[in-house]
Amino acid sequence: MFANLKSGVAATTLSLLATGAMANSWPDLPTAIKNGVSGQSGTTAVIGLGSGGDALFSMDLADPVAGWQVLASFPGPVPSGAASALAGGKLYVFSGSGKVNADDVAPIIFTDVHAYDLATNSWAKLDTQTPAGLLGATGFALDDDRIAIFGGYNKELFDQYLNDVLTTDKEAEPEKWQKIVDDYMGMKPSDYRWNSKTLVYTISTNSWADLGDNPYLPNTGAALVESGDDILLINGEIKPGLRTPQIKQVSFSGDTASWQQVAPIPTKAGDDLSEGLAAPYAGWSNGALIVAGGANFPGARANAFAGQWFSHQGLTKTWNDDVYVRLNGAWKQVNDLPEGLAYGATFTTDDGLLVVGGEGSDRKPRAGSFLISWDGEKVNFTD
Numbered sequence: 001m002f003a004n005l006k007s008g009v010a011a012t013t014l015s016l017l018a019t020g021a022m023a024n025s026w027p028d029l030p031t032a033i034k035n036g037v038s039g040q041s042g043t044t045a046v047i048g049l050g051s052g053g054d055a056l057f058s059m060d061l062a063d064p065v066a067g068w069q070v071l072a073s074f075p076g077p078v079p080s081g082a083a084s085a086l087a088g089g090k091l092y093v094f095s096g097s098g099k100v101n102a103d104d105v106a107p108i109i110f111t112d113v114h115a116y117d118l119a120t121n122s123w124a125k126l127d128t129q130t131p132a133g134l135l136g137a138t139g140f141a142l143d144d145d146r147i148a149i150f151g152g153y154n155k156e157l158f159d160q161y162l163n164d165v166l167t168t169d170k171e172a173e174p175e176k177w178q179k180i181v182d183d184y185m186g187m188k189p190s191d192y193r194w195n196s197k198t199l200v201y202t203i204s205t206n207s208w209a210d211l212g213d214n215p216y217l218p219n220t221g222a223a224l225v226e227s228g229d230d231i232l233l234i235n236g237e238i239k240p241g242l243r244t245p246q247i248k249q250v251s252f253s254g255d256t257a258s259w260q261q262v263a264p265i266p267t268k269a270g271d272d273l274s275e276g277l278a279a280p281y282a283g284w285s286n287g288a289l290i291v292a293g294g295a296n297f298p299g300a301r302a303n304a305f306a307g308q309w310f311s312h313q314g315l316t317k318t319w320n321d322d323v324y325v326r327l328n329g330a331w332k333q334v335n336d337l338p339e340g341l342a343y344g345a346t347f348t349t350d351d352g353l354l355v356v357g358g359e360g361s362d363r364k365p366r367a368g369s370f371l372i373s374w375d376g377e378k379v380n381f382t383d
Contacts, residue, residue, distance in 0.1 A: 039086030136220025241312030
């Protein structure tokens with residue numbers, strides 16, 4: 001159904017189908033990257049921006065010994081948590097957040113769209129604006145001319161919150177500062193007015209449309225995996241600090257998208273509730289769907305069910321090392337990642353999932369890469 005390979009980012013995470021040979025060693029990025037953008041064309045993987053600043057890199061997955069190559073630098077204010085997708089030989093970057101000028105008091109959500117051309121190694125800012133804030137949204141190339149985008153923060157509300165909280169002196173006016181935080185973080189998920197449209201950007205006409213509404217709560221930071229002619233949106237946030245365990249399957253027909261829930265990742269052993277994950281790594285290996293890592297706040301969903309909508313208040317953020325595998329429609333938890341990780345990129349090769357970048361519990365971006373593969377009984381990790 002789809003004419004080219006797809007790419008997407010979750011705050012920066014995505015899953016991509018590729019070919020490539022098993023490598024003895026996967027090279028580190030020249031610069032550590034989390035909350036960046038990424039995409040893939042054939043065996044060419046591209047990653048950059050986010051914590052990596054204006055840097056963009058590529059690697060031939062069939063020749064990892066050659067390492068990551070430095071590409072043209074991003075030409076404008078650098079976005080973090082932008083949506084991205086690669087279509088027609090170009091990497092498209094939508095929205096994200098950052099400061100227009102380095103000395104600005106607060107970042108904003110951008111509405112810019114940029115395209116990187118793999119053939120000419122050049123960037124161009126396009127003459128269009130995103131119709132909604134797309135911070136944390138996930139992009140997916142339907143074909144060489146159309147890119148679908150799911151989720152994204154509301155620009156008006158988030159810009160105002162960041163401006164208010166960063167222009168209020170927490171030490172001098174602690175009560176005022178706390179009220180700003182409590183009022184924003186204490187809203188119900190629907191009050192955030194995140195993008196619920198399945199937006200579509202058409203490259204040839206430089207125009208926007210949509211394929212209808214997401215019937216579920218819109219979210220950010222979902223992992224996107226192709227599944228036959230459909231896609232899976234795995235978990236993500238439904239408000240700041242609160243994740244969903246839902247996995248949504250999206251099918252495309254003409255100018256519409258249809259949605260349904262499929263079996264969720266099981267509740268972690270010893271837990272009463274599945275917390276869901278933000279920005280996990282996900283993809284296919286040897287016929288198995290793998291979901292690894294991701295971040296959450298254990299206890300947040302219980303608080304939400306109790307009506308405490310500042311659901312992560314007082315809780316500890318956790319970077320999970322859990323790995324789940326779905327075979328024949330059934331999930332099981334298997335052996336763990338070497339460390340808890342989230343907010344990186346996933347490139348799925350014929351040999352497994354290549355995990356690149358991200359961050360761990362120290363909140364520092366990572367530059368490392370490693371392969372996750374399924375051997376029928378357990379996952380294996382290859383540096």
